[in-house]
Amino acid sequence: MNGMIVKALVMAGVLIVGTLVVVKQMNIDLSDPVNMITFIGAVAIAVLTFGVSAKYMAQMKNDTATGELSEDNWDGIGEYKNPLPSGWAWSFVATLIWAIWYFLMGYPLNAYSQIGEWNQETKAYNTKFEAKHKNADAQTLKDMGESIFLVQCAPCHGDTGDGLSGKAQNLTKRISKEQVLYAIKNGSHNFKYPLGAMPAGMAQGKDAEAVAEYVSNGLKGKAPASWATCAGCHGQDGKGNGGTAPNLVEYDNTLVAQVLEHGKKGVIGKMPSFKNRFTPVQEKALAEYIKSLSSNK
Ligand code: HEC
Numbered sequence: 001m002n003g004m005i006v007k008a009l010v011m012a013g014v015l016i017v018g019t020l021v022v023v024k025q026m027n028i029d030l031s032d033p034v035n036m037i038t039f040i041g042a043v044a045i046a047v048l049t050f051g052v053s054a055k056y057m058a059q060m061k062n063d064t065a066t067g068e069l070s071e072d073n074w075d076g077i078g079e080y081k082n083p084l085p086s087g088w089a090w091s092f093v094a095t096l097i098w099a100i101w102y103f104l105m106g107y108p109l110n111a112y113s114q115i116g117e118w119n120q121e122t123k124a125y126n127t128k129f130e131a132k133h134k135n136a137d138a139q140t141l142k143d144m145g146e147s148i149f150l151v152q153c154a155p156c157h158g159d160t161g162d163g164l165s166g167k168a169q170n171l172t173k174r175i176s177k178e179q180v181l182y183a184i185k186n187g188s189h190n191f192k193y194p195l196g197a198m199p200a201g202m203a204q205g206k207d208a209e210a211v212a213e214y215v216s217n218g219l220k221g222k223a224p225a226s227w228a229t230c231a232g233c234h235g236q237d238g239k240g241n242g243g244t245a246p247n248l249v250e251y252d253n254t255l256v257a258q259v260l261e262h263g264k265k266g267v268i269g270k271m272p273s274f275k276n277r278f279t280p281v282q283e284k285a286l287a288e289y290i291k292s293l294s295s296n297k
């Protein structure tokens with residue numbers, strides 16, 4: 001009996017370690033409460049599965065049965081005349097009926113499902129929305145962007161986009177000195193610009209300081225010598241070389257689209273990806289609104 005429990009615990013342990021490996025491999029963020037609850041659920045299922053199996057296996061080994069034996073006997077193995085539990089029997093019949101109904105009338109044969117219907121309606125609505133706002137003017141986009149921003153982005157970036165005292169990026173300013181130094185030291189691997197990731201160590205010591213100061217000031221004044229390296233990719237004017245690298249001077253549509261698709265991890269923290277959450281018009285609207293935040297300054 002004890003050996004059985006030890007084995008069950010070992011099996012449960014193996015499953016939990018397996019789950020942890022998957023969590024690690026897939027980069028699942030356990031500080032997110034929903035992920036954590038799911039993970040605890042997986043651990044509970046592993047422990048319960050092996051615990052309950054161990055209990056019944058031990059019972060099968062040790063228990064003695066009672067009741068009336070049938071006359072059949074196979075090499076000393078008998079059978080009790082237990083009536084079929086009616087609850088079990090009815091559930092079995094109900095499952096069969098449901099399975100036949102589901103196969104013939106429900107999903108998948110005629111392809112109806114509530115999720116499918118919802119997806120279809122959303123798609124149809126989005127197509128209509130995209131067509132309607134295809135040529136929306138800047139003011140319409142900005143207003144639209146503001147309402148999306150207040151719901152989706154303000155919880156981290158603040159109602160005014162000021163970043164809530166460093167909780168998220170201050171969007172009224174393109175980039176801080178700290179962030180530039182971080183990118184120089186660690187490289188940047190957040191987005192999918194045509195130039196790929198930026199390697200770490202593009203400048204050192206005083207050169208890094210000087211160039212970070214220059215970039216965080218919006219490239220005003222005289223460029224330090226070390227800017228030459230950066231300019232090779234970010235463009236002499238720092239505006240991203242026609243979309244091949246991030247624009248370091250101001251927010252633009254490409255940067256906002258990249259951040260929304262890939263999220264961002266940097267010196268301030270982590271912004272989740274909003275991939276497939278917005279239509280192209282909505283992304284443009286958000287970019288328009290964010291651009292307006294810094295031009296107000
Ligand atoms: C080899 C080309 C290349 C060079 C040289 C280069 N960068 Fe970059 N940089 C990139 C690319 C591409 C990205 C975006 C990479 C990503 O995150 O996917 C980037 C990202 C950045 C970011 C992060 C932008 C953001 O929005 O988070 C900063 C800041 C930055 N670079 C500053 C610099 C500075 C300062 C230098 C010079 C010391 C420099 N870069 C040199 C290509 C380059």
Ligand code: HEC
Pocket residue numbers: 149152153154155156157167168169174175179251255256259264265266267268269270271272274286290
């Ligand atoms: C969960 C918090 C959170 C939410 C929600 C969020 N962000 Fe962010 N965002 C951040 C953080 C943190 C950063 C800075 C990351 C860093 O550089 O360390 C950031 C950075 C940015 C940047 C600057 C990227 C760069 O490369 O300089 C933009 C633009 C941005 N967010 C736009 C948005 C928009 C638009 C939304 C709403 C659709 C949004 N964010 C929602 C946390 C958030």
